[in-house]
Every structure is written in structure tokens, then in C-alpha cells.
Amino acid sequence: MIREPGDRPRDRHASHGGCDGWHRAAPRAVPAVIPPGLISFVGAGPGAADLMTFRGADRLARADVVVWASSLVPAEVLDHANPAAERHDSAGMTLEDVLEVYAGRPDAAIVRLHSGDPTVYGAIGEQIEWCRRTGRPYEIVPGVGSLGAAAAAVGCELTSPMVSQSIVLTRLAGGRTAASMPDGETVASFASHRTTMAVYLSTQRPEQLQAELLADGKGYSVDTPAVVVAKATWPDERIVRTTVGELATELRASGIRTAALVLVGEALRDDREVQRTKLYDPAYSHGCRRRSAEGSTQGRPIPVEKRRLP
Numbered sequence: 001m002i003r004e005p006g007d008r009p010r011d012r013h014a015s016h017g018g019c020d021g022w023h024r025a026a027p028r029a030v031p032a033v034i035p036p037g038l039i040s041f042v043g044a045g046p047g048a049a050d051l052m053t054f055r056g057a058d059r060l061a062r063a064d065v066v067v068w069a070s071s072l073v074p075a076e077v078l079d080h081a082n083p084a085a086e087r088h089d090s091a092g093m094t095l096e097d098v099l100e101v102y103a104g105r106p107d108a109a110i111v112r113l114h115s116g117d118p119t120v121y122g123a124i125g126e127q128i129e130w131c132r133r134t135g136r137p138y139e140i141v142p143g144v145g146s147l148g149a150a151a152a153a154v155g156c157e158l159t160s161p162m163v164s165q166s167i168v169l170t171r172l173a174g175g176r177t178a179a180s181m182p183d184g185e186t187v188a189s190f191a192s193h194r195t196t197m198a199v200y201l202s203t204q205r206p207e208q209l210q211a212e213l214l215a216d217g218k219g220y221s222v223d224t225p226a227v228v229v230a231k232a233t234w235p236d237e238r239i240v241r242t243t244v245g246e247l248a249t250e251l252r253a254s255g256i257r258t259a260a261l262v263l264v265g266e267a268l269r270d271d272r273e274v275q276r277t278k279l280y281d282p283a284y285s286h287g288c289r290r291r292s293a294e295g296s297t298q299g300r301p302i303p304v305e306k307r308r309l310p
Contacts, residue, residue, distance in 0.1 A: 034059075034062060034109050035137050036107045036109075037105075037106050037107050037108065037109075037110075037136060037137060038109055038110070038137045038138065038139065039102060039110045039111075039112060039127075039131060039136055039137070039138040039139075040059040040063075040109070040110065040111045040112070040138070040139050040140075040141055041112050041114060041118045041122070041124050041127065041128075041138065041139070041140045041141065042056045042059050042060065042111050042112065042113050042114065042118070042141040042143065043056060043114060043115075043116060043117040043118050043119075043122075043141060043142050043143015043144070043145070044056070044068070044072075044073045044077050044113045044114060044115050044116070044143055045077070045115075045116065045143045045144040045149075045233075046115070046116055046144055046145065046146045046148075046149035046150075046232045046233045046234075047073075047074055047077075047115075047149070047231060047232060047233040047234040047237075048074075048233035048234070049074065049076040049077045049079055049080070051144045051149070051233060052077060052080055052143070053141065053142065053143060053144070055141050056080070056141045056143060057080040059109075059111050059141055060078070060080040060081040060082065060085075060111055060113070061080060061081065061082055062082065062109055063081060063082050063085045063109050063110065063111040064082070064085060064086065064105070064108040064109045064110065065085060065086045065087075065088070065101065065105055065108050065109070065110045065111070066078065066081050066082075066085045066086070066087050066088070066110075066111045066113060067087075067088045067090050067093075067098055067101060067110065067111070067112045067113065068087070068088075068089065068090060068111075068112075068113035069089065069090045069091045069113075069114075069115065070089045070091045071091040072091075072114075072115035072259070073113055073114075073115050074234060077113070081111075085111075086105075086108075088101055095126060095127075098112070098127070099127070099130055102127075102130070102131075102136065103134070106136075112124075112127065114143070115143075115146075116143055116144070116145045116146045116149075117142055117143045117144070117145040118140060118141075118142075118143065119140065119142070120145055120147075120169065120200075121171070121200055121201065124140070146200075146229075146232055146261050147167075147169065147198050147261065149229075149232035149233050150198070150227075150229035150232045150261045150263060151263070152232075153229050153232050153233070153237060153239055154227050154229065154239065154241075154263065154268065156267065156268055156270075157267065158196045158198075158263070158265075158267050158268075159196065159267065160267045160274065160275065161275040161276070161277055161278075162275045163265075163266050163267050163272070163275070164195045164196040164265055164266060164267040165195075166193070166195040166196065167195065167196045167197070167198060168190045168193070168195060168196070168197045168198070169197075169198050169200065170185065170187060170190055170197065170198075170199060170200070171187075171199060171200045171201040171202050172187055172199065172201070172202035172205055172208060172209055172212065173185070173186055173187075174205055174208055175204070175205070177201075186212060187199060187202075187209065187212035187213060188211075188212040188213075188215040188216075188218075188219060189215075191212060191213050191214070191215045191218070191219030191220055192215060192218050192219055194219070194220055194224075194265070194266075195265060196263070196264070196265035196266075196267045196268075197213075197263070197264045197265055198261055198262070198263055198264075199261070199262040199263075199264065200261060202262060203228065203230075203251060203256050203257055203258065203260045203262065204257050204258070206247065206248040206249075206251040206252050207248045209247065209248070209251075209262065210244060210245075210247045210248040213226075213244045213247070213264060214244060214245075220244045220264060220265075221244070221245075222243060222244055222245030223243050223244075223245060224243060224244045224264060224265065224266060225241070225242075225243060225244075225264070225265065225266065225268035225269045225270075226241075226242050226243055226244050226247045226262060226263065226264045226268070227239065227240065227241050227242070227262070227263045227264075227268055228240040228242070228247075228250070228251060228254065228256060228260055228261075228262050228263075229260060229261050229262075229263065230254075230256045230259055230260035231259050231260070232261065234259075238254070238256065240254050240256065244264060247262070282296065282297040282298075282299075287302070287307050287308035287309065288301065288302055288307050289301055289302060290302060
């Protein structure tokens, strides 16, 4: 949704956790007119140009200015952009450089193109703060994230009944960005839950990553499946399947250091017995379907007009 600096959430569910977002109850069509000076923080998707959302492609097609990172977003994604748009490669820019582009074009439709989904490790917070402080309208356009792209590349579901019903998204605390990690959010502390974990921005430190996943015997077992997906959906996508106990060795041998996501957990095990979900079980009923008749597996749909819908 387009966000004007003075807007407030429409209902009590629209703002939570300190994220002052604005949502409407009913679906909204893509506007025919974009407000002057709108900055759109657009998720470019994981890499493949055809995984850009319709809304993201629309914003690119109407942009006067595009700021994008050539190190993270393939050039093919810019095929969606207005050919006449002014382009800036943020790979060599500082935040101040980017804000200077925004400030110098107060009436331009600007797209700030971020890899994956901009709300996950997108570094958009400081840009949104600038928009609020200067009175610049902005919006966030979601994108297909690397988590979904990596799971699709591996060919598995990350949540499975009786195995894993939770997913932890995190990164290693270490290196130049160690200070940005809050206390208690280490990979080791999350590893004790042994649920599905997606570790971002951490393949440059294989030994530390493996040690924290094992957590001195309190985390994952050495034979827990681990999969490294580098450049998911890019032409040079790579997948390394291993275990937590062999992760450091395999990761070092692969030479993968950046643009990679590490997935960990029993949900990734190919040879496990898959538990059937209740959603499509003939003996289970819900708001759109009655329980099947005894001795039958045929569905008994509830008429649309009588369904309990959100």
C-alpha cells in the first residue's frame, strides 16, 4: 500500500511490533496514478526475472528512476523497467549516495529495487526513516524471498506434521556486523529447538556455523540434513546437500561464500516417512468441506454461499 508520512493504520491489526504499516481490509487494484515523488521499495525476487510480482513489474515500468544493486539483482530483472528510466547501481554507493538521489528528484517515481523480499535483511529501515522525516511518500512492494526459492530448488516442504511446524530465519553473529545481533539471538540458541532453520548471510564462516548448529550437543545432531542453496533461480544456481556434521567441510570445498542460504532440519530428509496432513483427510471437516461419508473418501463440498470464510 502507498504510505503517506502522516497516515495511520486503519484498524488495530494494521500496526504491530513497531512496524507502522498500513493495510486495508479489501483487496486493492494497482492504482492508475502514482503519487508524485513516490519511492517504491520493490522486492526483485530471488533472481529469475519471471519471479518478479505483477505489482513490482508495474512499478518498474512506470519508474523515472531505478536504484538497484548489480551484485544482488540480475540485469535481466531490469527488462521490466521503463527503458527511459535513470538508473543507479547501488553496489558502489553509500546510504548517503542513495538518499542524495532521492532528495535531488522530489517529484520522480523512484523504485529502490532490493533482492528477494525487501522486508527480510533488506536494509530498508534507514531509508523509510528518511522518508518519514522528510515527508516523502513511500510504499513496500513484497517480493518472492530466497527462502521460498531455496525450498523450491531443493524440492521440499519446510513445514511437515510431527516433524517441523516452525521456521527460524536468522544469521550468524560475527564479523563486521556482530554488533547488530541482539542478545539471545544466536544460531546456537535457536538450534536447541531443532526445528527448520534458514541461515542467511553466513556461508563465509563455515566452522562457526557448524559449531553453533551443533551447540555442544544441545542443538542439531550431526546427521541432521543441511542444504546450501547458492543463487537460487539464477542461471548458475548451485545446491550442496550434506549434514550438519559435514557442513563446514562441504561448504569449504564448494567455494560458496556469498548469495547463499543454508537450510537445516529434519524436514529436508528425503527418506523420512511423510505424515499426512489433516487438511485433505476424508475424516476431517472444515469451513469449506464436510467430513466424507463413512466408507468413502470423496469430498463433500459446502456450497460457497454457506462457507465460513475469513
